[in-house]
Amino acid sequence: SQQGEEDPQALSIQEGENATMNCSYKTSINNLQWYRQNSGRGLVHLILIRSNEREKHSGRLRVTLDTSKKSSSLLITASRAADTASYFCATDDLTQGGSEKLVFGKGTKLTVNP
Amino acid sequence: DAGITQSPRHKVTETGTPVTLRCHQTENHRYMYWYRQDPGHGLRLIHYSYGVKDTDKGEVSDGYSVSRSKTEDFLLTLESATSSQTSVYFCAISEGQARTPQHFGDGTRLSIL
Numbered sequence: 001s002q003q004g005e006e007d008p009q010a011l012s013i014q015e016g017e018n019a020t021m022n023c024s025y026k027t028s029i030n031n032l033q034w035y036r037q038n039s040g041r042g043l044v045h046l047i048l049i050r051s052n053e054r055e056k057h058s059g060r061l062r063v064t065l066d067t068s069k070k071s072s073s074l075l076i077t078a079s080r081a082a083d084t085a086s087y088f089c090a091t092d093d094l095t096q097g098g099s100e101k102l103v104f105g106k107g108t109k110l111t112v113n114p
Numbered sequence: 115d116a117g118i119t120q121s122p123r124h125k126v127t128e129t130g131t132p133v134t135l136r137c138h139q140t141e142n143h144r145y146m147y148w149y150r151q152d153p154g155h156g157l158r159l160i161h162y163s164y165g166v167k168d169t170d171k172g173e174v175s176d177g178y179s180v181s182r183s184k185t186e187d188f189l190l191t192l193e194s195a196t197s198s199q200t201s202v203y204f205c206a207i208s209e210g211q212a213r214t215p216q217h218f219g220d221g222t223r224l225s226i227l
Contacts, residue, residue: 042118100166104156
């Protein structure tokens with residue numbers, strides 16, 4: 001079952017612009033994570049935000065979490081061509097006793113044009 | 115980068131043949147996971163392990179089996195491969211449960227003709 005759903009499915013921007021991706025999920029969670037996947041590679045963990053946190057920063061990344069709306073957003077500021085990748089959100093799923101597993105969304109494909 | 119090695123990286127085989135994919139880690143992490151990634155479906159969990167000889171099913175476990183006889187190795191077996199199992203397979207590891215980050219290998223691209 002798909003827990004997280006990213007929006008938009010694809011996003012194309014110019015270098016230097018900001019990129020915002022959204023994730024909606026369905027059930028109660030302990031935490032939400034964001035991952036990046038470059039073409040032909042495995043996923044790389046970017047940031048984890050816990051259910052009692054509202055915002056978290058890491059370098060040019062800003063993640064927000066709204067548990068009342070069951071949604072999160074990932075903002076990449078001052079984007080670079082190297083940010084071109086697919087971005088996935090992932091959550092645990094407390095309704096399935098899911099403390100051992102993550103459930104991933106289908107991802108947002110970001111293209112940053114030079 | 116986390117020490118995760120998947121082998122083989124690419125494989126082409128025929129329907130009905132057995133296939134085993136290997137994931138090897140050097141991080142001594144307790145949890146290991148096998149996912150498949152397909153267009154339109156994202157990443158789906160096949161099986162996972164929470165310790166040596168301790169495994170459990172994921173969302174899409176039918177047609178797959180796993181084994182973990184050592185902390186560092188997690189094997190995924192397709193007993194009789196079918197074309198629907200053509201996919202990219204990823205192994206991941208984590209120190210703890212879903213509250214900790216997962217670290218991924220670079221995948222095995224498996225084609226079943």
